Amino acid sequence: MRKDKITSDELARLCGVSQGTIDRALNNRPGISPKTKQKVLQMAKDHGFIKNQYASSLSRGTSNLIGVVMLNLKNEFFSQLLTSIESTARSFGYTTAIMLSDNLEQVERQCVETLVGMNAAGILLCSVIPDPAYGKQLLQYSTSLVSLGNHICGEIPHIGIDDCAAMFDSTRYVLRHSYDHIYYVSPVLSRSSKENIDAQTQRFKGFEKAMALQPSVHYTVLRDPDTYQSILKSIPANGGRSAVICSSDSYTIQCLQLFKNSDVGIMGFDNPTMLRRLYPQLSTISYPIDAIGQLAVKTVLSPVKEQKSHYLAHTLISGTTIK
Known part of the structure; x- marks a missing residue:
């Protein structure tokens, strides 16, 4: 039969110890013998004792x-x-x-x-x-x-991570493969005046820094959330070798679906576990999540x-x- 729950004061009286000893046993603190600790924990279990985390946090000033x-x-x-x-x-x-x-x-x-x-x-x-x-x-x-x-x-x-350096390395890698046109996919940039998007801002700086080293290559920044998908759909018909660099893998997933039967290059960023399983050969920046x-x-x-x-x-x- 389930026993009624008890308070910490009652638990201390049952065990014949002080409140300090109860606290050390329940919170795995030093200053208590293994035998006494086991006695307190077993008694607490037998009587359905549940520690009042809120009261403990008030007494300690933290939780x-x-x-x-x-x-x-x-x-x-x-x-x-x-x-x-x-x-x-x-x-x-x-x-x-x-x-x-x-x-x-x-x-x-x-x-x-x-x-x-x-x-x-x-x-x-x-x-x-x-x-x-x-x-x-x-x-x-x-x-x-x-x-x-x-x-x-x-x-x-x-x-x-150093987002700027990571995107710089990513862009330089894509450029080494002689693409004629690079599309940088980052609609989140449209929110820069309203939100803190520092990570995405740093990635864009890394992209621009790398592109400045190879000015002969054309590039387009897709930052409009209302139009970027229609532009992406038109890429295969534009001629030449094109690649998309995604500022996060929420965009990478869209591009993998869109260009699965084309020669458009795709560069991801983040590489979470599930995406690694679905697309094990994705070119990407692996973020140590x-x-x-x-x-x-x-x-x-x-x-x-x-x-x-x-x-x-x-x-x-x-x-x-x-x-």
């Missing part, structure tokens, strides 16, 4: 909670990143609270405020807010913060708070879609 604010989960990049974050946080004994901003500034602000109010031990933030003062507002919170995807400000550590999620958790939980950002190495995959 075993890591907040994550993502744009959305429609893109496999974000779902894979979140999986890495959650599994890493769990390995350190932390629970992950996931919130989605849907690319909306006000929603993002509310998400952050909610997580701060929950005494989150740290917040991993994929931000879309372009306001330069936003970073200073975030720094007023005592909660540890790490940015992912888009930089926020120099004082908030960022975990990612899992490693970034792991490092982000370790950084936000580090007892030594530092402003240093960490840039992991990207990998250029020489597939068969560029030839």
Whole structure:
């Protein structure tokens, strides 16, 4: 028969120990013998004790909670990143609270405020807010913060890759294959005045930097979300050798479907797990998604708070879609 749940005070009396000993046993802290710890855990199990995480967080001023604010989960990049974050946080004994901003500034602000109010031990933030003062507002919170995807400000550590260098390498690789015309697919650039799209901005800078080294090659930037697909459909009929460079794999998937029976070259960017399985020979930039999620958790939980950002190495995959 299931026993009634008990409080931590009652658990301490049943075990004949102090509240401090109960805390050490339940939270796997040092200063308790294995025998006493086992006794407390078994008694807690027998009596259906459930630790009040909220009360514990109030007493400590923080919680075993890591907040994550993502744009959305429609893109496999974000779902894979979140999986890495959650599994890493769990390995350190932390629970992950996931919130989605849907690319909306006000929603993002509310998400952050909610997580701060929950005494989150740290917040991993994929931000879309372009306001330069936003970073200073975030720094007023005592909660540890790490940015992912888009930089926020120099004082908030960022975990990612050098997007400019990665796209520069990608473009140079495509140019070495003697294409007559390059199409850079990045409709998200149309939102640059309204959103923080720093990662995409840096990638575009890398593309322009590489193209400037080979001015004889023509290129077109597809940044209009209303017209880019119709332009892509016209490429095979334009004559000459053409290639598309995608600023993220949400566009790569569209191009792979569109040009599956043509000679148009395709260069991806991100290379999440599922796309690797579907198109194992895709030419692309491999973004170390899992490693970034792991490092982000370790950084936000580090007892030594530092402003240093960490840039992991990207990998250029020489597939068969560029030839």
